[in-house]
Amino acid sequence: MSQKNPKIAVVAANGRVGALVVKEAAERGLDVTAIVRGDNKTAAQHALTRDALDLTASDLAEFDVVVDAAGGWTPETIPAITNVAIHLADCVAGTPTRLIVVGGAGSLFVNPEHTATVDQGPDFPEDWKPLSAAHGAALANLRGRADVAWTYVSPAADFQADGARTGAYTLAGEELALNAAGESRVSYADYAIAIVDLIENGEHVRERVSVVSK
Numbered sequence: 001m002s003q004k005n006p007k008i009a010v011v012a013a014n015g016r017v018g019a020l021v022v023k024e025a026a027e028r029g030l031d032v033t034a035i036v037r038g039d040n041k042t043a044a045q046h047a048l049t050r051d052a053l054d055l056t057a058s059d060l061a062e063f064d065v066v067v068d069a070a071g072g073w074t075p076e077t078i079p080a081i082t083n084v085a086i087h088l089a090d091c092v093a094g095t096p097t098r099l100i101v102v103g104g105a106g107s108l109f110v111n112p113e114h115t116a117t118v119d120q121g122p123d124f125p126e127d128w129k130p131l132s133a134a135h136g137a138a139l140a141n142l143r144g145r146a147d148v149a150w151t152y153v154s155p156a157a158d159f160q161a162d163g164a165r166t167g168a169y170t171l172a173g174e175e176l177a178l179n180a181a182g183e184s185r186v187s188y189a190d191y192a193i194a195i196v197d198l199i200e201n202g203e204h205v206r207e208r209v210s211v212v213s214k
Contacts, residue, residue, distance in 0.1 A: 106132025163187025
């Protein structure tokens with residue numbers, strides 16, 4: 001169900017994905033607040049300085065949509081992926097506020113029976129498995145919740161930080177999708193477009209979707 005002029009909060013907005021989501025939303029004239037731990041380095045009109053795990057239900061009560069863009073790459077920061085998603089879900093539980101989570105590709109299924117995932121494949125790098133497991137744990141928690149209007153958005157397998165903004169993408173489902181060239185890739189910029197489209201159209205509540213370039 002689409003919503004006119006939603007109030008949006010982007011958690012971890014100074015990160016590369018978060019900043020692009022903020023930029024895309026601001027360029028569409030949407031009301032967006034950056035939630036950051038330090039100075040606001042984004043295009044957001046408003047900012048709230050707060051660690052994600054210190055946010056409260058009252059902090060988020062004014063927003064129609066909260067985007068969880070928290071990430072991590074090191075053993076110390078990877079657990080935040082799961083912890084922030086669960087904490088934000090707790091904060092918006094029982095309210096109409098939507099939670100859109102920037103997810104991972106490792107948990108996408110690679111067979112119609114949905115018994116095998118990308119991160120179980122022989123070519124999946126061992127170093128990436130803790131990261132994928134953290135994203136997967138966040139998704140598993142959300143799947144078990146009927147009290148949160150969540151949407152989990154997996155990128156394509158090749159998630160390109162510096163890829164071009166083409167403005168064209170395919171919104172797919174639970175299975176790893178390929179484009180016309182037989183590739184599973186998407187740029188951060190096109191992924192951000194998909195996130196803001198989901199915010200505006202209000203679709204896919206309590207679903208995991210995925211994004212792949214055209």
